[in-house]
Amino acid sequence: MIRSYKGIYPKLEKSVYVDESAVLVGDITLGEDSSVWPLVAARGDVNYIQIGERTNIQDGSVLHLTRKSANNPEGYPLIIGDDVTVGHKVMLHGCKLGNRILVGMGAIVMDNAIVEDDVIIGGGALVPPNKKLESGYLYVGSPVKQARPLTDSELAFLKISALNYVELKDDYLAESDSAK
Numbered sequence: 001m002i003r004s005y006k007g008i009y010p011k012l013e014k015s016v017y018v019d020e021s022a023v024l025v026g027d028i029t030l031g032e033d034s035s036v037w038p039l040v041a042a043r044g045d046v047n048y049i050q051i052g053e054r055t056n057i058q059d060g061s062v063l064h065l066t067r068k069s070a071n072n073p074e075g076y077p078l079i080i081g082d083d084v085t086v087g088h089k090v091m092l093h094g095c096k097l098g099n100r101i102l103v104g105m106g107a108i109v110m111d112n113a114i115v116e117d118d119v120i121i122g123g124g125a126l127v128p129p130n131k132k133l134e135s136g137y138l139y140v141g142s143p144v145k146q147a148r149p150l151t152d153s154e155l156a157f158l159k160i161s162a163l164n165y166v167e168l169k170d171d172y173l174a175e176s177d178s179a180k
């Protein structure tokens with residue numbers, strides 16, 4: 001389910017894993033060792049989606065953008081950095097995420113929100129439009145509030161979580177090769 005929009009196809013590095021049930025449309029780039037899990041919907045139509053390396057987008061997540069308009073000539077693309085874990089059923093809309101971030105299950109991140117490097121967003125959180133989440137903190141709630149600084153083990157876990165998903169997607173790639 002990898003489709004073009006206005007002649008532009010998603011650009012996927014060779015080492016990526018995209019589940020067969022995910023839908024990827026249009027201007028999307030997916031960096032080395034990243035993965036997209038079952039039932040993800042990502043539409044790069046009215047702007048673009050850029051996803052870095054070793055980032056995982058888990059099951060049922062929805063990725064979309066803000067279109068360009070007279071008041072907002074560039075709109076808001078969706079930009080996600082390296083080593084980011086996007087939990088199950090997350091909504092990311094026209095926002096910018098740095099590196100080594102965990103977005104908890106069911107969280108919603110709205111237009112022009114900026115999440116700096118090394119942040120955990122708790123499950124079920126709502127990050128409102130234009131909000132900036134500061135590097136090194138845990139944020140929870142709806143709307144999110146800064147809860148506390150991340151511990152050293154949580155900071156280390158951000159990278160470990162991403163690498164766990166690189167291993168997992170390699171297993172899935174091997175499985176689909178062996179089924180051919």
Ligand SMILES: CC(C)(COP(=O)(O)OP(=O)(O)OC[C@H]1O[C@@H](n2cnc3c(N)ncnc32)[C@H](O)[C@@H]1OP(=O)(O)O)[C@@H](O)C(=O)NCCC(=O)NCCS
Pocket residue numbers: 086087088102103104105120121122123124125138140141
């Ligand atoms: C927020 C989180 C990181 C835990 O933080 P923590 O500080 O260890 O949480 P604790 O269990 O010590 O709870 C601290 C308080 O926060 C509350 N809390 C925990 N998670 C919360 C959340 N997501 N939103 C709001 N409050 C939350 C707890 O109920 C507790 O409240 P209390 O003090 O009134 O009892 C975790 O609950 C979470 O949401 N992780 C996301 C995991 C995920 O979705 N991974 C992706 C899929 S693999």
